[in-house]
Amino acid sequence: MSEAAGNTRQSLLRRVDGVGERLARHAAAPVPAGLTAPDQPSGEQWDAGQVWAHIAEFIAYWIAQADQVLDGNARAAIDAQPVPFGRVKSDPARIAAIAHYRRTQPAAQLATIEGDLDALRDFIASVPEDRWSAQGLHQTLGVMTLEQIVDEFLVGHLEQHADQLDGLAAQHSRPLL
DSSP states (O other), X not given: OOHHHHHHHHHHHHHHHHHHHHHHHHHHSOOOOSOOOOOTTTOOOOOHHHHHHXXXXXXXXXXXXXXXXXXXXXXXXXXXXXXXXXXXXXXXXXXXXXXXXXXXXXXXXXXXXXHHHHHHHHHHHHSOGGGTTOEEEETTTEEEEHHHHIIIIIIHHHHXXXXXXXXXXXXXHSOOO
């Protein structure tokens, strides 16, 4: 394995471990009230239940999408076209899953999330060194490498939602005036 690919893999795995620890701490704490800071550019705000429901639904989805890019890219090597992948925030299945599971307790969500984090670690560890540059085509973000997909839609996405939970917890712990 090249040093760069090894560094990418190790960095991603460390970040997955870190976000997993953060989520476990949040799941063990009382569920904070309030809404997240507005999402840019949509302005959308969520309660903690929506954040947890989204985390629990998106990991498996995006692993499957990354795997599709990896597999499809290998099959399409002859024409070297990026493999279409992904969804957008308005996806009906995404919205329905968040609405359906938003009242599920974080500890129950965490059980699903921990299994998905293990699957994510396995996926990251299994990507051959020369396949991190496989390309996918997202309908709004354009052509992305597998490394960008894993960072944007999985690891970075997890960190962003852990940040939202951090923000909600901080709001909840402030004394009321």
